[in-house]
Amino acid sequence: MPRINKTAILALLIATSSVFLLFQLYYYRQYMSKHGTRSNGKAVQVGVNAQSQVVKTFLGLVTKYNLPVFLIDTTTLSHLLQESPQPRDPQDSLCRSFCTHRDVTTFALLAKLWKYDASLAQTAAERGLEFLEVRGKDPRLVGLDDLSGTEIPLHFLFRLNGNAVHLLVFYERSGNYLWHGALRLKPNMDRKFVSFRKLDFGRQAGAYDRPELVPASVDGLDVRIPKNISRFLNEHAQARFLECRYKDARAFYQLYPDDTSPEAMDFRLKAKSLLHLAARTLGELGVPFWLSSGTCLGWFRQCNVIPYSKDVDLGIWIKDYRPDIIPAFQKSGLPLKHKFGKVEDSLELSFQGLDVKVDIFFFYEEDDIVWNGGTQAKSGKKFKYVFPKFALCWTELVELKVRVPCETLDYVEANYGPNWNTPVKTWDWKTSPSNVKENGVWPVREWDEVIQVY
Numbered sequence: 001m002p003r004i005n006k007t008a009i010l011a012l013l014i015a016t017s018s019v020f021l022l023f024q025l026y027y028y029r030q031y032m033s034k035h036g037t038r039s040n041g042k043a044v045q046v047g048v049n050a051q052s053q054v055v056k057t058f059l060g061l062v063t064k065y066n067l068p069v070f071l072i073d074t075t076t077l078s079h080l081l082q083e084s085p086q087p088r089d090p091q092d093s094l095c096r097s098f099c100t101h102r103d104v105t106t107f108a109l110l111a112k113l114w115k116y117d118a119s120l121a122q123t124a125a126e127r128g129l130e131f132l133e134v135r136g137k138d139p140r141l142v143g144l145d146d147l148s149g150t151e152i153p154l155h156f157l158f159r160l161n162g163n164a165v166h167l168l169v170f171y172e173r174s175g176n177y178l179w180h181g182a183l184r185l186k187p188n189m190d191r192k193f194v195s196f197r198k199l200d201f202g203r204q205a206g207a208y209d210r211p212e213l214v215p216a217s218v219d220g221l222d223v224r225i226p227k228n229i230s231r232f233l234n235e236h237a238q239a240r241f242l243e244c245r246y247k248d249a250r251a252f253y254q255l256y257p258d259d260t261s262p263e264a265m266d267f268r269l270k271a272k273s274l275l276h277l278a279a280r281t282l283g284e285l286g287v288p289f290w291l292s293s294g295t296c297l298g299w300f301r302q303c304n305v306i307p308y309s310k311d312v313d314l315g316i317w318i319k320d321y322r323p324d325i326i327p328a329f330q331k332s333g334l335p336l337k338h339k340f341g342k343v344e345d346s347l348e349l350s351f352q353g354l355d356v357k358v359d360i361f362f363f364y365e366e367d368d369i370v371w372n373g374g375t376q377a378k379s380g381k382k383f384k385y386v387f388p389k390f391a392l393c394w395t396e397l398v399e400l401k402v403r404v405p406c407e408t409l410d411y412v413e414a415n416y417g418p419n420w421n422t423p424v425k426t427w428d429w430k431t432s433p434s435n436v437k438e439n440g441v442w443p444v445r446e447w448d449e450v451i452q453v454y
């Protein structure tokens with residue numbers, strides 16, 4: 001082995017690090033001069049932009065703590081979408097996406113990839129960041145058996161010069177989706193910390209599919225962002241999540257003990273796998289659906305499938321109808337059992353699963369109501385079920401992230417009347433529903449088309 005002169009190595013090291021320091025200084029100068037002007041030449045002063053400042057300080061903090069945060073801020077993401085592809089140039093530090101003149105910029109964190117470190121608050125303070133942690137009940141522990149609900153961190157807010165970063169904590173839930181809680185301030189909390197009306201996330205609980213993340217350079221800062229920005233923004237627009245009413249469901253079961261017979265358990269298992277299969281089939285087609293009729297009532301009233309309900313009921317907007325729905329279900333092993341009505345009027349599909357069928361009702365929108373139709377095969381009689389208008393929300397049923405009408409009580413009450421909370425075992429779809437109306441008879445010449453039974 002050749003002898004190496006230690007002094008020479010030391011000299012080399014010093015020389016390299018000086019060169020490195022010089023480089024840093026050079027880039028810092030470049031950065032400062034670039035940062036001072038926008039590409040259109042108008043002067044923007046460094047440090048004056050509070051939004052960009054708080055984001056930088058926040059990112060410095062999360063780097064120190066190895067927090068795998070990602071950007072979910074909708075304004076910034078929309079901005080990136082418009083000017084993508086983002087140049088991955090480290091010198092591209094012009095403040096654009098983080099200088100949108102808003103008070104709050106939102107990031108997210110997956111709870112399972114993060115270990116709570118209590119020194120975060122102090123380090124934040126040392127860096128000049130005011131810090132607020134908002135906790136809430138852990139819904140994964142709230143169930144029919146346990147209503148206690150341990151508190152978990154749901155939101156962190158960091159503030160610098162009146163501008164804030166909102167860090168949202170996503171939790172994985174049993175249906176393999178991401179959930180975040182609503183931001184509810186406790187009485188002792190600083191209500192002026194941030195303008196809560198301006199929050200992008202957290203005014204209500206929300207649910208998302210786990211996004212695929214990619215690294216990006218935003219205003220010269222390294223962040224991770226959802227790979228498919230437009231998908232994430234679409235999800236955000238309809239992410240509101242409703243928790244099941246566990247307390248009321250428990251009260252219901254105290255009055256009407258749950259059926260735990262082998263037949264009931266068997267039906268629930270079959271209904272669960274059918275619901276999962278239908279969700280996958282419609283999901284692949286990109287067709288949104290919600291829990292309707294008895295399946296919706298089961299979720300709302302008792303947070304479960306009603307064991308004597310015989311089938312699974314789904315609703316779909318007629319505007320989302322696609323002719324490939326039928327072949328897609330057939331490919332999933334669910335043959336068509338009947339098709340009633342037509343796309344222009346009262347369409348209804350039924351597919352046969354293992355002992356359990358799935359009924360799909362198509363909903364038609366009118367001025368201030370929505371309705372779906374029914375058809376009696378033997379007489380050709382038509383029925384109409386009228387509901388008040390509703391929006392769609394996410395919830396969880398049988399370990400599936402699934403939609404329900406947000407105004408669920410109105411929906412259930414329209415369908416089942418004011419006594420929806422009392423179980424009724426004998427139910428006639430033509431006469432029992434509160435909202436059923438006779439709607440004439442299909443002309444006989446149309447029967448081949450509008451009454452198809454297999």
Ligand SMILES: *[C@@H]1O[C@H](CO)[C@@H](O)[C@H](O)[C@H]1NC(C)=O
Pocket residue numbers: 228230231232234
């Ligand atoms: C992004 O998601 C949308 C659905 O919101 C989809 O239509 C589109 O194909 C996706 N883009 C890519 C590149 O995967």
